[in-house]
Amino acid sequence: EAAVTQSPRNKVAVTGGKVTLSCNQTNNHNNMYWYRQDTGHGLRLIHYSYGAGSTEKGDIPDGYKASRPSQENFSLILELATPSQTSVYFCASGDHWGAYEQYFGPGTRLTVL
């Protein structure tokens, strides 16, 4: 069973609209992450969280907010979506202690028109 799930898997939004991407993990990991993947850029960190109630800015946080209401759930929020935010978004979870690897969700393809 998939341990990290994302919804929706595909989303088309209009410029200026609000978009919420959701992530759920059953790994009981403390840390969760949101990345975007664009051709030529690899995976870039948007926001991360080290536990329920915490959110931290990653390398490219502008235009994005995050919410971690529980250990299992981590959301990425685009308050005013723009075409430049068209991308594939990946959520991941990882344990805090030790040399942990990350477990990724299947990705969400977002298109902003």
Added chain:
Amino acid sequence: AQKVTQTQTSISVMEKTTVTMDCVYETQDSSYFLFWYKQTASGEIVFLIRQDSYKKENATVGHYSLNFQKPKSSIGLIITATQIEDSAVYFCAMREDTNAYKVIFGKGTHLHVLP
């Protein structure tokens, strides 16, 4: 500053041969962890193998192994006896011990295994 660089954007090899993918990193930390991930054509990203900076032995998992050259800040991924299903994008990544939450990824190397 933390940085991970993969200079090979694409590699093509014949099936059943051995391939090495390069990765160099920059860090000020004395303790860090290096990872390789695989992204399949379906988009799925999976963890493959890890090297801890304090270990001298190269990590090996199945037909994946690492060539860790600490003085050169280099961590190569070696795949032996390649198979068609090894065709994918491979990402190198690093996490520093002093910044436990943050993982930096390289831009990836696209491996094509030809029959």
